[in-house]
Amino acid sequence: xxxxxPHSRTEGGCEPTTPIEGEREPTxxxxxxxxxxxxxxxxxxxxxxxxxQGLSLRVKAGERIxxxxxxxxxxxxxxxxxxxxxxxxxxxxRFRGAALSEEAMEDDGFALDFRRRVGLVFQNPDIQLFNPTxxxxxxxxxxxxxxxxxxxxxxxxxxxxxxxxxxLKDRAPYRLSGGEKKxxxxxxxxxxxxxxxxLDEPTGQLDPRSQSQVIELLxxxxxxxxxxxxxxxxxxxxxxxxxxxxVLDHGAVVADSTPAEVLANTGLLEAAxxxxxxxxxxxxxxHKHPSPYLRHEHxxx
Numbered sequence: 694x695x696x697x698x699p700h701s702r703t704e705g706g707c708e709p710t711t712p713i714e715g716e717r718e719p720t721x722x723x724x725x726x727x728x729x730x731x732x733x734x735x736x737x738x739x740x741x742x743x744x745x746q747g748l749s750l751r752v753k754a755g756e757r758i759x760x761x762x763x764x765x766x767x768x769x770x771x772x773x774x775x776x777x778x779x780x781x782x783x784x785x786x787r788f789r790g791a792a793l794s795e796e797a798m799e800d801d802g803f804a805l806d807f808r809r810r811v812g813l814v815f816q817n818p819d820i821q822l823f824n825p826t827x828x829x830x831x832x833x834x835x836x837x838x839x840x841x842x843x844x845x846x847x848x849x850x851x852x853x854x855x856x857x858x859x860x861l862k863d864r865a866p867y868r869l870s871g872g873e874k875k876x877x878x879x880x881x882x883x884x885x886x887x888x889x890x891x892l893d894e895p896t897g898q899l900d901p902r903s904q905s906q907v908i909e910l911l912x913x914x915x916x917x918x919x920x921x922x923x924x925x926x927x928x929x930x931x932x933x934x935x936x937x938x939x940v941l942d943h944g945a946v947v948a949d950s951t952p953a954e955v956l957a958n959t960g961l962l963e964a965a966x967x968x969x970x971x972x973x974x975x976x977x978x979x980h981k982h983p984s985p986y987l988r989h990e991h992x993x994x
């Protein structure tokens with residue numbers, strides 16, 4: 694094991710404290726701002742192709758943030774770096790002041806505590822669901838963290854009841870519908886009661902009813918102390934899932950504001966390939982709409 698601690702002092706001068714079992718809020722010494730994540734000039738490449746290019750971002754505890762961007766903008770890559778699955782090629786990604794690196798994740802104590810506090814729900818639930826039954830799927834995380842049998846049974850039962858899937862506990866995940874798979878994947882992470890929930894397109898490819906069910910579950914779970922970061926390109930759900938919208942384009946942050954301000958900026962959304970203009974005729978006069986999701990009016994002169 695390296696002599697360098699993953700909990701060493703940050704460059705900004707804040708002294709992070711080692712997470713304490715049962716502690717709900719991130720802590721720092723010296724009155725520093727409590728941050729969950731801080732990305733500083735982060736760069737990441739897939740086989741020499743830049744996925745993140747000098748990205749910087751600060752996430753406070755309790756924020757609900759939407760990461761907006763077209764395919765290939767860097768949303769999923771950023772979530773994977775935040776979850777400690779990938780590591781920055783250059784720059785630094787920190788969680789509560791501690792740099793997320795291969796070295797840090799080799800520290801069993803740090804890695805286990807980090808995995809309990811931060812959970813990622815993948816875009817494709819088939820990647821995440823691999824156990825023989827729904828019950829085994831939701832129990833997998835607690836088993837890996839060494840929870841007591843009674844606690845696992847109670848927590849799994851409560852979580853399945855919460856997502857309305859207790860009747861599915863003995864069913865194989867591959868036999869579930871798309872909406873059921875998304876809910877079980879969400880339950881397999883939320884059963885650990887993480888402080889931070891990372892979601893990659895949680896409502897993608899779902900019918901409207903299943904989308905509403907997932908959004909309602911997230912709203913009922915978040916007690917105001919949780920940090921939820923959602924990657925999406927669905928503008929129509931933005932106001933329901935976030936209080937802050939961060940727009941990514943070509944691996945960099947191009948806007949960071951409220952959902953209302955981002956949605957009102959059609960030039961930004963078009964440039965980021967989140968909307969497209971379409972033209973048609975009204976009374977023989979060419980007319981241009983910026984997006985099917987943004988409100989527009991027809992006025993008679």
